[in-house]
Amino acid sequence: MTENPTWTPAGIDITVPSVARVYDFLLGGAHNFESDRALAGKIEQSMPGVRDVVRLNRSFLRRAVLFMIESGVRQFLDIGSGIPTVGNVHEIAQQADPECRVVYVDKEPVAVRHSTALLAGDDRAVAIQADVCSPREVLGDPAVLSMLDFDRPVGLLNLLLWHFIPDEADPQGLLAAYRNALAPGSFLAITHTTYDSEPDELQEAVHEVRQRSRQQAFPRSYREITALFDGYQLVEPGVVGCAAWRPGGPGDISEDPAANVRLYAGVGRKP
Template sequence: MATDRPAWAPGDVAIDQPSVARIWDWFLGGSHNFAVDREVARKTLELMPEGPQMARLSRAFLRRAVEHCVRAGITQFIDLGSGIPTVGNVHEVAKRATPDARVAYVDIDPVAVAHTRQILAGDKQTTAIQADLRDTARVLASPELRGLLDFDKPIALLMVMVLHFVPDADDPRGILAAYRGALAPGSALVIAHGSRDTEGMPTSHLQTARKMYEREVGSVSLRTRAEVQALFEGFELVEPGVVWVPEWHPEPDEPSAGAAAAAVTAAADAASPRAGYAGMGIKRL
């Protein structure tokens, strides 16, 4: 049966292929996803009902990390693997804290980039770039990036729930070293990363969902706490170091991601499942 193409979808996007960004959008209560994305998301939810809640926890961490950066005097951001903007976009959070914030979104998904550009139309302090974060030379040489950000001043590099889609064969530490080399002292690296370590959820949920995800979407490289900590090479970790996502500078009464997201998380464990680590590091030299 033919699938209708939504009016907002770019004509060159295959609407019968699931996308990480659009699946994540559905988990967060967004509307820029296709039927194939929703099918994979629902399968994930059946196998791992904690999934959508974990997505919301990572979005709450992103907000806290951006606010922490602004308090530290960092007002420039590169959001790698930014996905489709839903509630709690980096530029919204940053601009609430300082009107001077400048944000560059980078994603490989053309739907994510197209929708981001629609949202950002007329905003001269933000930009959206379609690129693979693994292609560091292309990202860092982007005219949009160089025209927006001052690389002589600190920049926060955000990699929230994206590095577990970069396998060891692609050398994630080498990728991070390339970005680190382009950043000025005082810059920050923010990471949230899926892990095969779990707490508050059955390990079987994560493993069965991972196998299905790899079959339907692509490879997933879940890493231990020590492996995530090693990704901060060249950065000085901010207290409390690399911890479970909801335990990094937690705040009471975290805001909900919205009614739509709340509806899809009804089956999730209310005890804040932990299957991912988060941390922030500062480049000193």
């Protein structure tokens, strides 16, 4: 792709890789720069098959959203939504029911700018720039309050998000703040990297992210990730390898067994 900083918000240093843009590149998107592609290449060297992992994450997103719709949810809060690409939440949800409402939240200005452009003309979806570590800011945003009714169930989506939040920031406390704002019958979906499988390869990939970008990564164990669902009732089959959460066909599972378990995935219901 030819570098075109005109689509990037002012003040963004495109020589510093962005995890959101790296993810976009690995999914085959076009909203990334040379620095992002270079980091993606280093990650692929450390962890061959990482493109399969991000594809499986995207596939889980679709299954989780459709499950929530089948369970009666018609509004979604996607925090850490990233740069828009094929299979966005509003596309999945509104295809199932045009009345579905979606709020995208990301702290990456490029992600929010492109989300806003993508959503032009859709009065049931909006994107805001905010940090998951500021629940009051997110939940009190006028756009969020105008789009979502917190007296009714909400689908809270946190995919590939919490492994960028250190223990010192108290992920469980932050999640409790969001959970307390949700009505009974709401759902939480999480995907999260883990050292439980192939720790050496992931440690090398994490090192590359830490060295080349301004973001840090903190993979967690099965026990730690399961604890993030405190206050929710886990939906069967619980917290499992991403591909094992209710796969619907061959496209939901990788031929590489390692790719199927590099992420944990789960969905919980607020009683």
